Amino acid sequence: MALVFLPALARMAVTGGTHGNEMSGVYVVQEMERQRKEKGEGAWPIPVTTVLSNPRAVKECRRYVETDMNRCFNTDTLSSPITDSSPYEVRRAQELNKLMGPKGSKDAIDLICDLHNTTSNMGLTLIHYTSSDWVTLHICKYLQTKITKVPVRVLVLDIPISDAYSLESVSKHGFSIEVGPQPQGVVRADIYMIMKEAVDLTIDWIHKFNSGTVRPKQMWLKCVLFLNMLFSGTVFEGGDVEAFEFIKSVDYPRDPETRTLTAAIHPQLQDRDFCLLKQGDPLFLSFSGETVKYKEKEPLHPFFINEAAYYEKGIAFHLGKKMMLTVPKVQVQKD
Amino acid sequence: MSSRIGISCLQEAKRVAIFGGTHGNEMSGITLVNMWTQNSAEIERNGLVVKPFISNPRAVEKCTRYIDTDLNRAFTPENLSTPEVEGLPYEVQRAKEINRMFGPKGSSNAYDVIFDLHNTTSNMGSTLILESSTDLFNLQMVHYIKKAMAPHTCSVLLNEHPQLKYSTTRSVAKHPIGEYKVLGYSTGVEFPPCTVDVFRVQERMDYPRDTNGNITAMVHPHLQDCDWEPLNRGDPMFLTFDGRTILYEGANTVYPTFINEAAYYEKQQAFMTTCREILAANAIRKAFK
DSSP states (O other): OOOEEEEOOOOEEEEEOSSTTOHHHHHHHHHHHHHHHHHGGGGSSSOEEEEESOHHHHHHTSSOSSSOGGGOOSHHHHTSOOOTTSOHHHHHHHHHHHHHOOTTSTTSOSEEEEEEEOSSOOEEEEEESOSOOHHHHHHHHHHHHHOOSSOEEEEEOOOOTTTOOSGGGGSSSOEEEEEESOOTTOOOHHHHHHHHHHHHHHHHHHHHHHHOOOOOSOHHHHHHHHHHHHHOOOOBOOEEEEEEEEEEEEOOOBOTTTOOBSEEEOTTTTTOTTOOBOTTOEEEEETTSOEEEOOOSSOBEEESTTOGGGTTTTOSEEEEEEEEEEEOOEEEEOO | OOEETTEEEEOOOOEEEEEEOSSTTOHHHHHHHHHHHHOOGGGOBTTBEEEEEESOHHHHHHTSSOSSSOGGGOOOHHHHHSOOOTTOOHHHHHHHHHHHHHOOTTSTTSOSEEEEOOOOSSOOOEEEEESOSSOHHHHHHHHHHHHHHTTSOEEEEEOOOTTTOOOOGGGGSSEEEESOOOOOOOTTOOBOOEEEEEEEEEEEEOOOBOTTSOBOEEEOTTTTTOTTSOBOTTOEEEEETTSOEEEOOOSSOBEEESTTOGGGTTTTOSEEEEEEEEEEEOEEEEOOO
C-alpha cells in the first residue's frame, strides 16, 4: 500500500470522569493537572488539554446525575435548544462541544482520549466509532506493540459521525481508552498504571508522528536527524490491525412482569471477554440453577460481560465479529 | 440460662431473619432474599421461623448504597429512640421500623438471629463478621459454618473495637451475624467445646490525602487483593499517582482486610488492620424448659 500523508495533530485533549464513578480517568486527569502546575506547558511534548468531563457526577461518585453524558454527543442532542428542563449532562455536553469542537468542523480538536473503566474483564480496549481512521488505528497498533502487561484490543462501532453519541466523537480522531476490570468508585493501582501508560504512549505517538524525534548520542547523527526532521516526520509502517466490530447486544433473562433479572452471567462466561462463543456454550445461570445456552449458529465474541452500568440499559453483554483492518504506511504532511 | 460444668445451656433460638439489601447495591444478598421470598423451601426448618427481608428497599430500587445515610450505621441508641418527626433521614426512619419489626434491640422480644448479607469490592472471600467475642451461640454457629463450608475458606472478623465498632442493622438481634446464610440447625444437639480463629479489628488506615481531602495515593499493587495476608513493617502500602511507594511503618505484623472497599473512601478507610486471635467457646445446648 502506498504511503499516505496526513495532517499533523496540533491539539489533543485527555478527558476523565465522563462517568463520575470510573475512577482511573479522574485520577489520571488530576495527576496530569498536577504535572502541568509543576512543569508548566513543557510537561508534554505536544499541547495537551485536560478536562474533567462531568464534575458533578465525579463529586457524587456516580455514573451521571440526570442522564448518561456519554450518550449525549450525537448531532441531534448537541444542537437541541437548552431549556429549563434540559438535563445537566445535555448542557454539559454542549459546553464540551463548544470547548473542544464543534463536532464535525475544522476547528474541532484533533484528538480526544476519553478515559473509562469497566467492571468487565476487558483489559485495555480502545473504542472508536469508525474503522477507517488511519490516525486512530495507527495509535491502536502502536499501543498493541508497546503494552504487554494486558491484552490490548480494538473495538469499532461503525456508525456515521452524526449518530456517534460519545464524547470522543467531538474530535477529528477521538477514541476511548477503556480499562477493566475495576469496580465503580474504586481506583486500583494496576489499572491506573495501564491507563496512564496508554495516555503517555498516545502522546508519544503523536509527538513522533508530528516531528519524528529520536535522541541519539552521536552529534553527527543528531545533525542528520535534525535536518531529516525539518523535512519529514516519522514514517509509521502499515500492516494489519485485529479489531472487533460491534454486532448486537444480549439482555439478561428477566421476569416478564417485574423485569427483574432471573439469571446471572454463567460462571463459564464470566470474565471471558473476547473469547469465541459457540452454539451450545453456557450464557446464563438462572437463580434456580438452570443453564441458558447460546443458541445462534454464528460464533461471535462477547465483551462488556457483566458491566454494572449496563443492567439498566438491558445489556448483559455485547457480541462482536473479529476482523482485520489494514492500515497504510503514514507520515505527517508538512506544509 | 443455667449451666452445668463445661456446658452452657442457652435459650432456644426460634426466630431467624435473613437480611439482604442493607446496602442497595450489594447484589448477592438482594438476589438471594428475593429468591427466598418467592420460594422459601431452601431456608425452611422445622420449629424455626426464618424470615427473608429486604432492609433498604428504596436504596435497592435505585441500586445505590443508601438514600440519605448508611443504614448499617443507623442503629444507634439515639436514632432508635428519636421521636418520629418529618424530615428524618430515610434510613433513620427505616432503622426505627426494623427495630420495631425485629427488635426492640436489647429486649427479650427481639429476633434470635439476624444474618445480614453483604458484598464487598475487597478480595475478602467469604467472611463472617462478629460483634462479640463472648457470644457462645455465635461462636459455635460460626465454627459450624466454617466446618460445613470446608474446603472453601471462611474468615472470621471480630469487630469489638470500642471506637471502630458501629451500630449495624443486625445488632437488633440477640445474636447478630454478618455475611452468611445458616446451613443447618438441629434441635437439641449439643455442640462440644470449640475454638474459632478470628481476626480482631485493630485500626482503620486512611489514604494519604492533600489539604483539600483528596486522596494522593492508591493501595499499592503488592497490597491490593491481599486481604488476610500478613503486612510487615517495611512492606509497600500505598503508591502515589506519580509513582512513589509509601511503606507500612507499624511495629507489629498486622493482617489487613477490607482493602480498597469502594464504600469506604468516604469513611476515610483504605483498609483495616487486624491481629490474629483464637477464641474458645464452651459446649452449648438448648436449655430444656
